[in-house]
Amino acid sequence: MSRLSGKTAVVTGGGSGIGLGAAKRFVEEGAFVYLFGRRRAQLEDAVNQLGDNARAVSGSITDQADLDRLYETVKSxxxxxxxxxxxxxxGAFARLGEITPEHYDQIFDxxxxxxxxxxxxxxxxxSEGGSIILTGSSTGVMGTPAFSIYSATKAAIRNLARSWALDLKGTGIRxxxxxxGPITTELALEVLGDExxxxxxxxxxxxxxxxxxxxGAVAAFLASSDSSFMTGGEVFVDGGLAQV
Structure with missing residues (x-):
């Protein structure tokens, strides 16, 4: 398929897991992809997997200068x-009564x-036709023990999309x-363990x-014109976990 032919994409957290899965699908469908993340070696490994239509830019989304450098690179x-x-x-676990300011600040930041x-x-x-995709979580609509702060951030992401859809009204950007839900990623393994x-x-x-x-397949759908009448919405890829 070539639904994304000639398109330019940025994927943050693109060196592994869900980000890399999306980047692979974007490249397969014709896009040029910038992978952004903190671990340079991991990003370079990912670029080697993706080939000539991928580029690595290292940095953190919590660093304003790093984000500026990312978008300056894309623009140039x-x-x-x-x-x-x-x-x-x-994400990290902490039960109510054990939550620290450091835990809260790290996850919300x-x-x-x-x-x-x-x-x-x-x-x-x-510009018009652009697509912004935010990663939420099934935890944003569920109660999850010892995972309240992470879950609250994902509920916030859901409202950001609703509000931004209105802010972007008239721009043609969705x-x-x-x-x-539970996806086999490095972060999931770190947080949950094998059991x-x-x-x-x-x-x-x-x-x-x-x-x-x-x-990645769903991300490509949201990135493409196949989802052209969707904005402010949420698509769950969770094996039904939060749906029934």
């Missing part, structure tokens, strides 16, 4: 931006503040949320974990 090399997959995020400025700084490069991965996979209606290629 490609001129404009068609697709932004604001995917970078972090990355997942909410980082996403806000990732999107805002991209806007001058985007914004939607892709909300994964947790097995348990949560078994708890889905489909009885398994999802794969980054499956979230």
């Amino acid at each position: 090399e490609r001129g404009s931006l068609d697709i932004l997959f604001a995917n970078a995020g972090t 990355v997942n909410v503040k980082g996403t806000v400025f990732t999107v805002q700084k991209a806007l001058p490069l985007m 914004v939607n949320v892709l909300s994964p 947790g991965i097995s348990a949560i996979g078994a708890s889905t209606v489909l009885g398994r974990m999802g794969e980054p290629s499956e979230t």
Whole structure:
């Protein structure tokens, strides 16, 4: 397929997991993709997998100068931006009574503040037909023990998309949320461990974990004109976990 032929995309958190799964699908469908993330070696490995239509830019979404450098690179090399997959995020467990200011600040700074400025700084490069995709989570609509702060950030992401869809009215730029459930990623393994991965996979209606290629397929749909009448929406890729 070539639904994204000639398009330029940025994927934050693009070195592994859901971000890399989306980047692979974007490249397969004809896009040129900038991978943005903190770990340079991991990004270079990802670019080697993707080939000539991918480029790595290292940095953090919590650093304003890093974001400026990312978009300056896109502007100088490609001129404009068609697709932004604001995917970078972090998470950690802490039960009520054990939540620290450091825990709160780290997760909100990355997942909410980082996403806000990732999107805002991209806007001058985007125009009619542009697609912004935010990574939400099934936890944004569920109660999850010891995961309240992360879950709250993903509920915030959902409202950002609704509000930004109104802010972007008349521009032709769309914004939607892709909300994964349990996906086999490096972050999921770090947070849940092997036993947790097995348990949560078994708890889905489909009885398994999802794969980054499956979230990547939905990201490509949201990036393409196939979703041209969608904005302010949310698509769950969660094996039914938060749906029934």
